[in-house]
Amino acid sequence: MKQILLLFTVLVSSVLHAQTTGYKINIDVKGLPEKCEVFLKDFETTTEINKGVLVGGKGTLQGQMENAPRLLFLTLYTGSETYWCNFMIDAEEVTIQAATKDFPFHVKVQGSAVQDVFSKLNTELADNRTLRDSLFAYAKTIMTNADKKAELKRLVREMAVIDSMEIVTKKEFVESNLQSYPAVLELFLVRSSYEKAEVAALFLQLSETLKQSAYGVKLKNYLGIEKIVAKGDKAFAFSAQDKDGNIHPFPEANGKYVLLDFTKDYCAPCVASVKELKEISTKYKDRLAVVSFSPDEKQGWLKGLQRDQPSWLNLWDGKGTAGPVILNYGVQAYPTFLLIDPSGTVVAKSVGYSAGSLQTMLKSFL
Structure with a gap:
């Protein structure tokens, strides 16, 4: 009898736990076409959590959520227009009722004390x-x-x-x-x-x-970080893997300058910088090594590499924006570029990208 009661308790506990870790997002958006794709991602890692189709602007996304509450990123794609918003919810049921004109900053999410x-x-x-x-x-x-x-x-x-x-x-x-x-x-x-x-x-x-x-x-x-690396400091040393899983130390003593590029897959300025990075990596190949580092989740990182086809070293450590590399270098916006001289000293830093900005950054040193 005790065993039966114990089994019953475990089963009830399991069901309750499943309910508390599940989320349900009811969506009702006016102004959309008859069918519209919807994607739900983790805001920081850009990991896709869920996706579906809205019919007549209505639909539901539900599933399991780890490390709740989480900041989430919702995207609606009609084929010609994109609408997005972000919100923070626990593992709970919420409702989004909005019109397309409300995106991205005036969308209301109801049912979550955290989001309130x-x-x-x-x-x-x-x-x-x-x-x-x-x-x-x-x-x-x-x-x-x-x-x-x-x-x-x-x-x-x-x-x-x-x-x-x-x-x-x-x-x-x-x-x-x-x-x-x-x-x-x-x-x-x-x-x-x-x-x-x-x-x-x-x-x-x-x-x-x-x-x-x-x-x-x-x-x-x-x-826990003693000091964020600044201009004039020695580069923070770390090890990370390339797309094939090979481990590389950074920085490597190769007698060259190193342009360290912090990038994200979904970041438009990061994508825009790829063309100039390709030009730089070819033009200065005898004096400069380009190294990119991504805090994305692995699939997003690999997808970006497949799209951009970079010829230089790309590194990833799987520790995201709270990892020691991002925190020690004080990266808070993307792309961020640091130029490191052959002695391992940071000699320049630039945040953001516009056409020609990397050439301007390098001209005083190469």
Whole structure:
């Protein structure tokens, strides 16, 4: 009888556990065509979690979620238009009711206490983010127009002001909502805007549950870094694998400069930089080695290599954005480039990409 009761308890426990780790996302979007593809990805690793088809703008995605709550990225693809939004949910059932005009910053997600907290921040940032996107879209159209240089500089200044305002808003949100998963995530994302001792003080105030969460672990790893590599410092040494699984030490003593490229598969500026990286790797092959490093999940990394066909060394360590390589080099945006001289010293750093920017970075050294 005891064995039967024990078995019953285990079965009930298993069912309850399965329910608590499952998610269900009900989607109802107005303005879509009769059929539309929908993709759900982990926001940071870009790992595809689920996919399906919306019929008449309606559909459901459900499955299992690890390390919940997680920041998720939802994409709707009609064949000619793409709509996206992100949200943070636990393993739970939520509903997305929106119109296409609401994407990406005004989409409402109902049914999640975690997302309710996150929505406070997103609602406050929505209008400025919409404005910034419009400024950036226009800037891209005049980027190569020599007659528009002054206007382009003005747009860059305006976007920088919006970015600065967003950081202030995020810090206020973190400090007002510290005992929440969204605040822990945002604290990690804006960590460089704090003194490290301030981050440590905020981390110590977190509950043990938040400290052990996926984003709490990222903060803990960051706090364990003694010093972020800066210009004039020796390069952080590490080992990582290439696409064939061979392990390579970095940096290798080969008497050359090294251009270290931090890249992501889904990052448009990263993809745009590939053409110039190919030119550089050929033009300076006797004096420069290009090495790319990706924090993506493995399939995304390999997919990007298949698409871009780089001729230089590409490395991956499987530890993502909270791994020692990304944290020691202080990478928070992609692409990020570091130029390392033959002695192993970082002599230049550049964040972002525009046509010709890498040639400009190298001309003082090669």
